[in-house]
Amino acid sequence: MDHFPTNWGRPRNDAHDAFNTYPLHQRPAPHTDTFAEGVQRTQQPIVTGTSVLAIKYKDGIMMTADTLASYGSLARFKSIQRLHAVGESTVIGASGDMSDFQYLQGLLDGLVTDEFTAGDGDALGPAEVHEYLARVLYARRSKMNPLWNSLLVGGVKDGESFLAYVDLLGTTYTASTLATGYGAYIALPLLRQAVEGREATLGADEARRILTESMRVLFYRDARSLNKFQIATVTAAGVDISEPIVLDTAWGFAEGIRGYGGQTQ
């Protein structure tokens, strides 16, 4: 049966519209893409976020990202949030294209809402969210139309903490310390040294200190970073995303560095 009320009571062949009742909303029509001959696809990210860092610790996972969205080398938006809670037990952090990230947030929020309205008591955990994102990103790269992000997914469900990575190619992996972008070169060695082998004993305060110091190093070395960041914590109690934290940083020492400061020789 045709389940579209707007199609009811019409002549069978409506190739010609004898009753002249067309168009009405929601009539299914053969889909033609006006731009099918010249489709534009993402070739590069435009407004971008830099590194995201995350570690496992005693009570769950902790993730951090600064609040900057850059437009090329321009520090364009200085107060955007790159950490996003998905349901009650998951947080994702995004580097790369911010519009693609916002699109993904929309997808995930829809998913969470559908899961809620089902009303069966089930909820998505971090592993499910990660698998879903991996499928979406891999599918898009396979269409040669990638979502230009590197994402970290972390959370705690049923007493298990989970931390994983997925990027625009659909590449995935898990580890107890993860970082995207420049963080993978600059912060990850620091995180591994501080965390690996201590995941089960590391306290929240020290975990926060490790991440904060890593963000400080990144701020001094990564030209696309900002000294303002947020920390997300996921424990059995749920997700908490902190207010922006501003680091006390200083560039005064730069004056004395040869080749950087004011001296000419």
Add this chain to the structure above:
Amino acid sequence: MTSIGTGYDLSASTYSPDGRIFQVEYANKAVENSGTAIGLRVKDGIVLAVEKIIHSKLLVPEANRRIQNLDKHLGMATSGFQADGRSLANRGRDEATSYRDYYRQPSPVKEVVNRLSMYVQAYTLYSSVRPFGVSAIIGGVDKTGPRLFIVEPSGVAYGYHGAAVGKGRQLAKTEIEKLKLSELSTREAVAEAARIIYLVHDDAKEKEFELEMSWIGDETNGLHVPVPEGLLAEAERKAKEALETFE
């Protein structure tokens, strides 16, 4: 119903000479034969309650829910054909999702109600379909506060402070009218709703029933969720107590 047998009641697309659409009226009959559903719009939220008649002891408790979610902030209780209620809720979820996709924000209760009522109304226009055999009480909290509506089989929808549909609606309405809805909290309304459902249930005619309740408001963080077990049990206990002192 003097016009029965005159042939004007066979199709929703034909009026009777005195201007009625019998198929729609029959759909209302289906609702009137079904377990009562009520909704209370109070100070800080909405409470929905349903008298779910258990027609067999073999049924799994709490199966076949008659209160459903349309969105995080929207609930719907139906009276009438269960299957039609499920179908309508499905449409409601689609509309709520579509609103979110378009506007990136939760829909006003009225918007979903309007869209659903237009959908229901379409089923009163054609000889090839049968009108919905349900009245749906739709409650939720949006930017404007708690909102409560009934969508009837005709497609008509009104907003209410207190709503009742199904078999016991008359008695339920008189009871709801006695309440000071604008002063009640949702927590208090839960107890009242339970009491009313227990009151309107007709022991003599129907055997078992299950009380199904949901709420939404400040207490639930703006989420439409089932009333927690403990509170539900407490409300049921009080309801039974009140029943004994009644009359």
Add this chain to the structure above:
Amino acid sequence: MPDGSFAHPQERQFNPYSENGGTILAIAGADFTVVAGDTRQSEGYSIQTRYAPKVFKLTDRAVLAVNGFAADGNMFVKKVKQRLEWYRHAHAKDMPLRAIARLIQTMLYAQRFFPYYVYNILGGIEEDGSGAVYSFDPVGSYEREACRAAGAAQALVQPFLDNQIYFKNQQPPAGSSHPVHLPLPDVLSIVIDSFTGATERHIEVGDGLEIFVILAKGRSTQGFDGRSGVQELSTTPEGDRVFVIRRELKKD
């Protein structure tokens, strides 16, 4: 852009592939097969993780190792497993090894013009009870062999296997001939030596080693019952058994 980077139109294309390092190998014995892979996943000079499995148990007598672009590899394994599950539902038994091999060729060739950038090595026990290794190229060419190495350190490991398994460039002692199949303890030693060697000389190999051992029915565990880190994964009613041996490799 202010820096003039858009002044001249540039040809630019999104590259849907990456290369994630690591090495895999498999060796068939008379009544067993060994399939192994390291667990490092890397991109460029960065180690992404020290533990990302590349060897997967498909059935109670088939194990698949995948190497190359990790995202393709994981997706490919997922789809192969799905097809094997459907086969189980349709036929109430596991797909035989040679049929899995042909299935993999079909699935790889289906992507001939947008290939899975993955080298596959399938190991297990054939229906006749013999150990078997099948190796594939990314678009599905395949053959049955006695041993095969693939991945980042293929160029290091394969010549070593040629020498140690096929006895290339070795003269048998006068009056005797080279054995056709090696015993399990010898094979395990060769596998471990292969990976310690590759770890030493190739930056993309290391961290951890997973060695899957598939024994044909009736074969004893003689050869590795003394070893540490052995875990039994499954036994069939007929008596085929799958084990995994986990070892550390250097992490530098």
